[in-house]
């Protein structure tokens with residue numbers, strides 16, 4: 001095959017080719033390089049590679065060249081090491097996308113068959129799309145991770161994740177001999193609200209309720225949507241008296257706050273069950289105790305707080 005055919009093929013490659021001589025002067029470029037550097041071939045040939053592409057770190061790149069030429073083996077610079085070598089614009093720029101073309105570069109030793117002089121061939125591939133897919137994949141993985149932990153309606157942690165946290169918190173309470181309280185609660189007669197105003201408005205109440213309660217808590221309290229219209233709260237480092245205080249604060253806030261602007265006169269109440277950690281109690285037992293206390297609160301007429309240990313009305 002004649003060298004002009006090979007040249008014509010290299011000129012049309014969908015990637016960049018640059019050949020440098022031993023003084024790092026550009027001796028060959030293909031069309032891709034001219035197009036993305038926005039320079040004609042005549043302005044590139046004979047020029048110093050580093051002054052034409054000042055974005056390339058000189059000392060680092062010289063070390064790469066030296067390694068390739070002395071070992072006579074190609075070397076890769078992937079986009080994961082350096083997003084791009086030459087600062088070329090992207091072919092199509094989408095919103096929020098990387099502005100510059102991500103590149104995989106290969107450095108190859110090249111010996112001139114006539115003069116025997118060693119050259120360096122630089123082959124540049126545009127991998128912007130690959131990088132974009134990679135970023136999308138990472139984003140999706142993060143979303144899935146969040147989804148595994150979060151309740152989609154309220155944005156609170158979901159029951160599974162919350163129960164994992166409870167096990168950890170119990171271990172911490174046991175190890176450091178710290179108190180811990182658990183609250184289970186729901187809005188009274190919520191079914192009636194749903195039936196009267198629609199499930200959709202019920203959802204809005206649950207969202208507003210979750211937001212209202214979250215605003216009353218400390219950063220290390222662990223608040224979750226437990227099931228349907230039921231919520232659960234772990235209060236680390238909190239004895240019974242503190243838990244009752246939190247319960248009263250929540251009830252008071254619900255009595256005062258308008259949850260939905262379209263129902264300013266709506267009067268909602270809540271029932272709360274409390275259990276407190278005692279040495280060697282397991283997570284499931286603590287939940288069951290709070291459930292029993294909540295049931296007691298309902299039986300006692302709703303709008304109540306009941307404590308499992310005492311199984312008595314607390315206010």
Ligand SMILES: Nc1nc2c(ncn2[C@@H]2O[C@H](COP(=O)(O)OP(=O)(O)OP(=O)(O)O)[C@@H](O)[C@H]2O)c(=O)[nH]1
Nearest residue numbers: 187188189190191192194199200202203228229298
């Ligand atoms: N809007 C809405 N309602 C829900 C959701 N999950 C559960 N519910 C409803 O919440 C209601 C809970 O009702 P119940 O547990 O029977 O009790 P209640 O009517 O709240 O009465 P209490 O005995 O006072 O608890 C049911 O009607 C459920 O359908 C949800 O995600 N959105």
